[in-house]
Amino acid sequence: MESTILLAWIGAILFIFLTALSLVTVGLSWWTRRQERLEEQDRQHVRDELFEQIDREPQARESWIAGLSDRERAVLTSLVEHYLRLLSGQERARYQELAAELALGARAEADLTADPLGDRLQAIAMLSLLDHPISHDRLEETCVRSQETREAAARLLLERREEFEQPAARATRLLLWEGTEPLSVYGLETLSRLNAGEESPLLDLAAEHVSKWNTAVVSQVCLVIEHTEQLDPGASIDWLFPLLEHSDPELRAAAVGAFTPFGWREDIRNRLDVRSLLADPAPVVRKATYALLTEWGGSLGHELLLRAVRTEPNDRARLAAMRGLHSIEPNVPVSAVEASRSAWIWIHAEQAILEGDALELPEPTGSVA
Amino acid sequence: MSEALSVLLVDDDDDLRELLRFHFERKGYDVRALADGREALEFLRTDNVRPDVIVLDLLMPDIDGREFLRHRRETPELERIPVIVLTGLEDEDILEEVFELGADDYVTKPFSPKALLTRVAHVE
Numbered sequence: 001m002e003s004t005i006l007l008a009w010i011g012a013i014l015f016i017f018l019t020a021l022s023l024v025t026v027g028l029s030w031w032t033r034r035q036e037r038l039e040e041q042d043r044q045h046v047r048d049e050l051f052e053q054i055d056r057e058p059q060a061r062e063s064w065i066a067g068l069s070d071r072e073r074a075v076l077t078s079l080v081e082h083y084l085r086l087l088s089g090q091e092r093a094r095y096q097e098l099a100a101e102l103a104l105g106a107r108a109e110a111d112l113t114a115d116p117l118g119d120r121l122q123a124i125a126m127l128s129l130l131d132h133p134i135s136h137d138r139l140e141e142t143c144v145r146s147q148e149t150r151e152a153a154a155r156l157l158l159e160r161r162e163e164f165e166q167p168a169a170r171a172t173r174l175l176l177w178e179g180t181e182p183l184s185v186y187g188l189e190t191l192s193r194l195n196a197g198e199e200s201p202l203l204d205l206a207a208e209h210v211s212k213w214n215t216a217v218v219s220q221v222c223l224v225i226e227h228t229e230q231l232d233p234g235a236s237i238d239w240l241f242p243l244l245e246h247s248d249p250e251l252r253a254a255a256v257g258a259f260t261p262f263g264w265r266e267d268i269r270n271r272l273d274v275r276s277l278l279a280d281p282a283p284v285v286r287k288a289t290y291a292l293l294t295e296w297g298g299s300l301g302h303e304l305l306l307r308a309v310r311t312e313p314n315d316r317a318r319l320a321a322m323r324g325l326h327s328i329e330p331n332v333p334v335s336a337v338e339a340s341r342s343a344w345i346w347i348h349a350e351q352a353i354l355e356g357d358a359l360e361l362p363e364p365t366g367s368v369a
Numbered sequence: 370m371s372e373a374l375s376v377l378l379v380d381d382d383d384d385l386r387e388l389l390r391f392h393f394e395r396k397g398y399d400v401r402a403l404a405d406g407r408e409a410l411e412f413l414r415t416d417n418v419r420p421d422v423i424v425l426d427l428l429m430p431d432i433d434g435r436e437f438l439r440h441r442r443e444t445p446e447l448e449r450i451p452v453i454v455l456t457g458l459e460d461e462d463i464l465e466e467v468f469e470l471g472a473d474d475y476v477t478k479p480f481s482p483k484a485l486l487t488r489v490a491h492v493e
Contacts, residue, residue, distance in 0.1 A: 043383075043384075044387075047384065047387055051387075051388070051391045079384060082384050083384070083388065085478075085479065086382075086385055086388075086478055086479055086480070087479050087480065087481065087482070088479040088480055088481050089481035089483065089484065090481065090483065091481055091482055091483070092479065092481075
């Protein structure tokens with residue numbers, strides 16, 4: 001009897017608790033939805049006013065700006081930032097003008113020393129969109145404390161490069177700093193864009209400092225070099241060669257990839273011991289070498305890739321070799337590479353999918369890899 | 370849609386959609402603005418009217434710009450409507466694909482609304 005009453009009490013309490021929880025959840029959901037609707041209405045209202053005001057002279061919109069509530073001003077700031085990212089030409093110039101009237105640049109500069117990291121990042125992002133004057137010294141003073149702010153400041157230097165001296169070199173130095181913190185994808189993209197041109201400060205910086213950087217950073221630098229077009233043709237890459245003998249196979253592989261843009265240089269082709277790389281015990285290094293040979297092309301590349309598809313013991317590396325061979329010689333018959341039949345089929349299936357064609361499988365034979 | 374030239378804007382960015390609406394309406398266009406490719410296809414399939422031109426974003430949820438172009442290519446009467454792609458992507462392969470899928474022109478962001486209006490007028 002007592003246990004029944006106890007169970008009944010527990011049931012009642014659970015019921016009340018779950019009912020209360022449901023009501024709170026529904027209520028919160030309604031409240032959130034209501035807030036979102038009000039915010040959307042606010043945004044629409046401010047946006048409509050913005051479109052009416054944007055073509056007016058600054059003096060004519062002074063009273064409008066002065067009359068904005070804090071909430072409206074915040075919405076307007078968000079809209080101006082968004083449109084500055086989307087627009088170019090005369091229209092963008094108008095939004096720049098409005099941004100100055102709203103003192104967005106001054107506010108952003110003040111926020112460079114704000115405490116929350118998010119506010120500092122937001123400030124740097126805003127400054128990268130505006131033509132509010134900001135010196136490199138001020139950026140160095142305020143933005144070097146963390147990798148995130150260094151990356152954002154480097155992007156600012158990239159976006160406003162015409163206003164600074166040696167922007168590529170300064171921004172590259174900011175990004176790599178002491179070479180102890182790997183870059184984010186954003187930082188890597190910035191680094192690549194900074195060094196795609198006649199100047200390649202990354203190569204000069206690496207030549208001087210690579211021995212002090214940690215392996216993760218060096219690997220990233222190699223990756224950027226591998227994928228950056230139009231590197232400085234006269235830059236020295238002597239510092240890359242010792243990396244090919246590093247104890248870390250991933251770094252060796254990254255270093256191999258970094259030679260990719262230099263295939264047109266006969267001195268590099270002659271100096272790089274490709275056969276030694278193909279004998280590397282790590283499959284990842286051999287795979288990177290097949291990719292390099294694919295990009296460099298030529299009769300030596302063809303010969304070595306053909307040999308690799310017949311002899312490479314690692315499946316992934318062999319697939320890379322087959323992919324490379326196929327790109328140099330698309331019509332290589334399966335009979336020439338019978339030891340890598342499955343890799344041949346894979347590559348042709350890939351191509352068929354990309355081109356929307358039917359795959360024609362070769363006739364089966366006695367030997368299948 | 371009235372006898373004024375009509376444009377269908379397809380972009381999931383609310384602010385951009387309204388900005389474009391403002392510029393096109395100011396130029397005298399009749400504007401319909403939709404937030405994704407699925408809405409745009411449903412609008413084109415269920416209504417009797419046809420816009421004179423479509424301005425299409427590529428990156429959208431659900432049915433994106435490329436998927437929209439594929440669907441458009443399968444419907445002869447939709448294929449006749451010129452499409453200008455407005456995109457933040459600058460990848461050459463993607464742009465080549467966009468033309469192969471039947472787009473008539475493209476504009477990359479950041480862009481000038483005035484230049485876009487000129488392109489739209491030229492492509493009609």
